Amino acid sequence: MSKEQQPENQRNLAYYCQRFSELNVNTSEKRGDAPYKPILLLSIIELIGRGLIKDNRITITDELTKTFNKYRQSLSDGSFKSSLSLPFFHLTNEDYQFWHLDYNSKYDYSPQTNEKIRKSIKQLREYVNYAYIDRELFELIQDQDSRKELVDTIISAWFSLSQNKLEDILQVNQKLQDSFQKELEKLEKSAEQKALPSSYLHKVSVRNAFFRKAVVHIYDYKCAFCGLKVRKKINQNIVDGAHIKPFAKFYDSRINNGLSLCKNHHWAFDHGWFCIDNTYKILIASDLEEDSPNAKPMKAFQGEFILLPTSSQYFPSIDALQWHRQNVFRA
Numbered sequence: 001m002s003k004e005q006q007p008e009n010q011r012n013l014a015y016y017c018q019r020f021s022e023l024n025v026n027t028s029e030k031r032g033d034a035p036y037k038p039i040l041l042l043s044i045i046e047l048i049g050r051g052l053i054k055d056n057r058i059t060i061t062d063e064l065t066k067t068f069n070k071y072r073q074s075l076s077d078g079s080f081k082s083s084l085s086l087p088f089f090h091l092t093n094e095d096y097q098f099w100h101l102d103y104n105s106k107y108d109y110s111p112q113t114n115e116k117i118r119k120s121i122k123q124l125r126e127y128v129n130y131a132y133i134d135r136e137l138f139e140l141i142q143d144q145d146s147r148k149e150l151v152d153t154i155i156s157a158w159f160s161l162s163q164n165k166l167e168d169i170l171q172v173n174q175k176l177q178d179s180f181q182k183e184l185e186k187l188e189k190s191a192e193q194k195a196l197p198s199s200y201l202h203k204v205s206v207r208n209a210f211f212r213k214a215v216v217h218i219y220d221y222k223c224a225f226c227g228l229k230v231r232k233k234i235n236q237n238i239v240d241g242a243h244i245k246p247f248a249k250f251y252d253s254r255i256n257n258g259l260s261l262c263k264n265h266h267w268a269f270d271h272g273w274f275c276i277d278n279t280y281k282i283l284i285a286s287d288l289e290e291d292s293p294n295a296k297p298m299k300a301f302q303g304e305f306i307l308l309p310t311s312s313q314y315f316p317s318i319d320a321l322q323w324h325r326q327n328v329f330r331a
Contacts, residue, residue, distance in 0.1 A: 011136040013146050019096055020150060021157035038158040039075060040087040042206050043067040044133075045151055048141045056138045057102075057130040060084060060121060071206065074176050075159060088131060089118045098137055102129045151209045159210075176207040176253070211253040215241030218314045219260030224306040225274070225282065226296070228262045242266045244320040256317040259306075265298075274298065275329035276321050280306050285330050 025035040043064060047053045052063055068084050091099035107113065107127040116123040132138075140146040216239050222229040223239050230238035242261045245252055261269055268274055274284045284302045292298075308315055 011134060013140055013149060016098065016134075016137050016140060016150060017153040019094065019098055020153050022095075023158075024090075024094055025158070035158050036072070036087040037091055038154045039071050040068060040084070040091065042071055042151065042154055045141055045147055046206055048138070049144075049147055056132045056135065058132060059130045060088065060125060065121075070179060074179060083119070083121060085121045085124045086118060088124060088128075089114070091131075098134045100132050102132065103127060104129050148209070151206055152212075155206075155209050155213060176210055207253060208247065211243075211255075211258060212241030214255055215258035216260045218255065218309040218311075219307060222260060222307055223262035223265055224260050224308070225265040225269075225301065226262060227307055238262050240266045242269060244316060245323050246270075252320075254317075255314055257320050259316055268298065269324075270328070272328040272330040274301070275325045276306055276316070277325070278318050278321065280308060280316070282306060283325075283329070283331075287330075 020038070020041065023035070023037045025037055044053065044058060046067060047064060052061075058064070065084055089101070092101055104127060113127065117127055141150065216237055219239070220229070221231055221237050221239060228238055239260050239262050242259045243252070244257050244259055247253060250257075259269070265274075272285065273288060274282055277283055282301045282304050284299050288299060290297050290299065
């Protein structure tokens with residue numbers, strides 16, 4: 001959609017998805033490993049989702065710096081380098097501005113001052129009180145579904161062009177999984193920490209986005225149950241990357257713990273209406289009642305094989321499928 005087709009006064013979810021997919025990133029960065037503006041936005045979205053940014057005032061905290069550096073390392077091969085101050089300052093230069101800086105009384109506009117702010121976090125803190133985003137965008141990020149779509153938009157727009165090979169997508173997902181497991185191990189070893197805080201799970205929104213992307217990619221964007229494939233735009237699919245063993249319980253986003261399922265069959269799988277045996281055949285709950293005048297009923301899939309990835313190394317884990325049959329399936 002062109003700039004004329006998307007009026008600036010319609011600042012809804014579609015508007016901000018458009019803005020996030022058209023960020024001003026120079027050519028060398030777009031071809032490279034990880035543009036720094038998208039990484040900063042992913043970090044901000046995560047911290048708002050976790051409740052660590054409670055109002056629309058974004059300051060350079062240790063947590064923001066840590067999150068930015070973590071995603072920068074995971075989303076690049078090491079050749080990409082950038083201080084947090086660069087995107088923090090340069091996001092104000094978008095054609096349609098949604099990122100704003102609140103300067104203090106020490107700031108006097110000049111190219112020399114801006115160069116100091118751009119290159120140094122110390123100088124940025126000296127001249128800038130905080131950043132803030134459009135009120136409409138801040139409200140959207142606080143909504144879980146909108147937050148998911150904004151994250152998916154960033155990942156599809158900025159981490160697909162240079163990572164269009166399956167191996168690259170899987171490598172990023174594995175880096176994020178390894179990083180998360182290390183954090184879990186540190187947390188579990190803490191004498192004071194008796195259980196994972198509920199806010200901690202919100203931290204995985206970006207990681208789960210890469211999990212979903214990797215899973216649906218290896219299934220060619222088809223539902224493993226019914227074969228349905230429908231796509232609209234770069235970041236919207238009818239299928240989800242579903243965890244077989246729930247992430248909230250096992251924190252496992254390895255590819256073999258995933259299935260590509262359409263919305264209906266994802267819900268049905270999570271609620272135990274069907275399961276998959278060790279030979280990858282579908283088993284349907286015996287007490288299922290349904291009326292499907294315009295589609296193949298679920299019962300008709302009894303005994304059929306699910307669709308599988310072309311390579312056996314990505315097949316669903318037998319252990320995970322067995323756990324689902326024993327703990328979720330309602331025979």
